[in-house]
Amino acid sequence: MPGYIPPVGFRFDVRVVDKLEAAFTASASMGITDDVDGSFQDVAGISVEYPTESYQAGGENRYVYQLPQPAKYSKLVLKRGLVTDFSNLSDWCQETFESNLGKILTKTLVVSLLGESGMPVMVWYFTNAYPVKWEASNFNSMDNKIVVETLEVVYQRFESISMDNALTGAVGSMSSGLGF
Known part of the structure; x- marks a missing residue:
């Protein structure tokens, strides 16, 4: 791809939605908020x-099989200045933590690179x-620093999904992106 310039990572947006279908609507209207x-x-x-498990076959000494295991995901870590006003995100976290994990309300997080x-x-x-974790700095x-709250999800x-591909019609199947 001659002339391709990779995107920079300092412009992004995070949204919390109730269902995946709403996430597609949210991403269509995303931008700086x-x-x-x-x-x-x-x-x-x-x-x-994808972690692997080593398996030594009986009688075979030349190599060891590497068998794939289920996918392993990192925790998503979000950091921002401490929010003291009403916040749907803070409300969702507080509700989850106060329930002692008795009532976990799952949501879809949408992270957009702008x-x-x-x-x-x-x-x-x-x-x-x-x-699963909230922390204040x-x-x-x-x-003389801003208080930063860290949320692990x-x-x-x-x-x-690449939005360039989505604009050409691939958003319906999500086949243009990486589905894990």
């Missing part, structure tokens, strides 16, 4: 790996997600 729930300073953990125009160039859908009277699986 003033919504506090979409404003994060850092998103990490978009990762999948291009120069502020529109998505790549979108990741994290299905059946729920928070240290308070220190010697530092687990999820069942994720799918990604």
Whole structure:
């Protein structure tokens, strides 16, 4: 691809939706938002790996089979300045943590990497997600730093789709992205 320039990672948006179908609608209207729930300073953990199990076949000494195991996903880690106003995301986390995991309300997280125009160039859908850890940064009277809240989320699986391919009609099948 002559002239291809990889996207930069400093413009992104995060949305929390109830169902995957709503995520497609949300991604179609995404762009830079003033919504506090979409404003994060850092998103990490978009990762999948297939661990393997070594198997030594009886009588075969030249090699060991590597048998694939189920996919293993990293926790999605979201960081932002501490939100003191009402936030749907904070409300969802508080509801989950106060239930002592007795009532887990799963949602779909939509992370969009934004291009120069502020529109998505790549979108990741994290299905059946729920928070497992919330943390506030240290308070220190010697530092003049913003308090950062960190949220760790687990999820069942994720799918990604290039919005360039979606615009050419591949969004219905999700075949253009990586489905894990």
